[in-house]
Amino acid sequence: MTTAAPTVVRVKQKQIAQLIAKGKRLDGRGLNDYREIKIEQGIIEKAEGSARVLLGETEVMVGVKIEIGEPFPDTPNEGVLTVNAELVPLASPTFEPGPPDENAIELARVVDRGIRESKAIDLEKLCIVPGKKVFVLFVDIYVLNHDGNLIDASALAAMAALMNTKVFNHEVENGEVKIKPGFTPLPIRRHPVAVTFAKINDKLVVDPWLEEEQIMDARLTITTDDDGNVCAVQKGGSGCFTLKQVLEAVQIAREKASEIRKKLGW
Amino acid sequence: MSEKTEKLLDRKGLRLDGRRPDELRPIKIEVGVLSNADGSAYIEQGKNKILAAVYGPKELHPKHLALPDRMVLRCRYHMAPFSVQERKSPAPSRREIELSKVIREALEPAVFVEYYPRTAVDIFIEVLQADGSTRCTSITAASLALADAGVPMRDLVAACSAGKVEDLIVLDLNDIEDKVGSADVPVAYMPNLGAITLLQMDGILTQEEFEEAVKLAIEGCKKIYAMQKEALKARYVSVKEVEE
Numbered sequence: 001m002t003t004a005a006p007t008v009v010r011v012k013q014k015q016i017a018q019l020i021a022k023g024k025r026l027d028g029r030g031l032n033d034y035r036e037i038k039i040e041q042g043i044i045e046k047a048e049g050s051a052r053v054l055l056g057e058t059e060v061m062v063g064v065k066i067e068i069g070e071p072f073p074d075t076p077n078e079g080v081l082t083v084n085a086e087l088v089p090l091a092s093p094t095f096e097p098g099p100p101d102e103n104a105i106e107l108a109r110v111v112d113r114g115i116r117e118s119k120a121i122d123l124e125k126l127c128i129v130p131g132k133k134v135f136v137l138f139v140d141i142y143v144l145n146h147d148g149n150l151i152d153a154s155a156l157a158a159m160a161a162l163m164n165t166k167v168f169n170h171e172v173e174n175g176e177v178k179i180k181p182g183f184t185p186l187p188i189r190r191h192p193v194a195v196t197f198a199k200i201n202d203k204l205v206v207d208p209w210l211e212e213e214q215i216m217d218a219r220l221t222i223t224t225d226d227d228g229n230v231c232a233v234q235k236g237g238s239g240c241f242t243l244k245q246v247l248e249a250v251q252i253a254r255e256k257a258s259e260i261r262k263k264l265g266w
Numbered sequence: 267m268s269e270k271t272e273k274l275l276d277r278k279g280l281r282l283d284g285r286r287p288d289e290l291r292p293i294k295i296e297v298g299v300l301s302n303a304d305g306s307a308y309i310e311q312g313k314n315k316i317l318a319a320v321y322g323p324k325e326l327h328p329k330h331l332a333l334p335d336r337m338v339l340r341c342r343y344h345m346a347p348f349s350v351q352e353r354k355s356p357a358p359s360r361r362e363i364e365l366s367k368v369i370r371e372a373l374e375p376a377v378f379v380e381y382y383p384r385t386a387v388d389i390f391i392e393v394l395q396a397d398g399s400t401r402c403t404s405i406t407a408a409s410l411a412l413a414d415a416g417v418p419m420r421d422l423v424a425a426c427s428a429g430k431v432e433d434l435i436v437l438d439l440n441d442i443e444d445k446v447g448s449a450d451v452p453v454a455y456m457p458n459l460g461a462i463t464l465l466q467m468d469g470i471l472t473q474e475e476f477e478e479a480v481k482l483a484i485e486g487c488k489k490i491y492a493m494q495k496e497a498l499k500a501r502y503v504s505v506k507e508v509e510e
Contacts, residue, residue: 235465
């Protein structure tokens with residue numbers, strides 16, 4: 001995600017590329033291995049849902065807040081899902097304070113697409129008064145430490161936080177919404193998992209860490225749902241892919257996503 | 267919207283605008299349409315009407331952003347407020363910021379960025395009317411504007427979308443097919459190098475459908491590529507005639 005590759009990494013570029021040609025990586029992983037994934041849920045009591053994901057040293061926190069608002073005119077019977085990402089300055093020397101830049105916006109939109117297009121949440125169940133009042137879900141991605149592959153870490157954290165989200169019980173009286181005691185879990189239907197590849201010297205590696213990202217030619221993210229259907233794809237970076245590489249990536253992404261789902265019990 | 271109930275395919279398998287599943291919309295391209303820009307192109311694809319202009323290579327301001335070993339390619343994709351049904355605020359939306367980035371990254375592999383260190387090349391794309399797959403139409407036009415500006419390139423970048431409507435994989439989605447259809451796969455491609463430079467997708471497709479869609483989109487790119495070359499030739503042939 002960082003645009004300025006520090007010179008230090010450029011010196012290592014050859015070494016990283018040579019290792020990858022032999023099917024090895026600088027941190028000892030195989031080309032298709034993920035770093036260790038750790039997930040904690042419900043860590044922010046004041047949020048309706050929250051999770052923290054560690055992907056190696058990459059750390060992402062997601063908080064879900066729920067408000068009552070108006071539906072979009074073209075989907076009067078559905079709740080609203082909004083995803084936002086903040087590349088918090090404490091996470092990397094290359095992140096600066098200010099409104100979300102193109103990297104933060106792309107990150108949020110790729111995560112959003114995975115959740116939305118897989119229909120992970122039953123948004124119709126979040127309708128209170130059709131056309132007037134619905135629950136609005138704010139999914140805020142907070143990157144706390146950037147060690148590469150923010151997309152996969154954020155997508156996992158967003159899903160983990162949504163699975164942890166509780167919607168307050170309510171009833172409608174004369175068009176007024178009354179909050180009742182107790183909570184209901186968010187209606188989750190699917191578990192989309194994003195798998196990101198970096199292309200380095202014409203080879204694909206899964207889950208690139210920071211140094212690999214800094215020297216990669218291009219990036220490809222493939223999000224699949226529980227049935228192995230493709231629901232979101234995003235190419236990034238200033239390089240290109242062949243058709244063969246893309247199709248190979250889809251196959252690996254399906255396998256990796258199902259492994260991750262199994263490991264997490266999703 | 268009311269289109270939800272509308273059928274996207276008729277009994278013969280033709281689409282709402284009468285196209286076959288693998289048929290492009292009518293395309294009209296003109297290169298060198300703006301006198302101030304170093305390079306420019308105008309494209310109509312269906313009801314899409316898009317202008318692209320290139321300024322540069324030029325000095326980069328602020329100077330600290332300049333790169334010592336290559337040019338900086340900058341891209342702004344912008345939609346006119348009147349380009350869509352409901353007026354769009356002229357302020358850049360999150361969608362436009364993301365598209366500016368992916369379009370830049372779709373064009374960058376084609377440009378010899380190392381030939382002009384410490385400089386900038388600006389690509390400005392204005393969508394005057396939007397009718398679906400605007401990112402692809404924009405890339406087709408912008409790559410011609412780059413060529414018209416004389417920026418050294420490995421190949422032209424042609425772009426085209428494929429998608430799924432009513433269980434059928436179709437080429438070059440228009441606005442309704444994009445909104446009501448179940449998947450959209452925009453692809454940018456350099457035909458001479460066999461390189462995919464933009465690939466996105468939203469919707470739900472099986473692995474096989476996704477493969478079919480990407481392959482169909484690449485075939486569309488190849489057809490558009492031929493038209494791009496014709497448009498470039500037309501531009502420079504007509505200049506010759508004026509000189510005579």
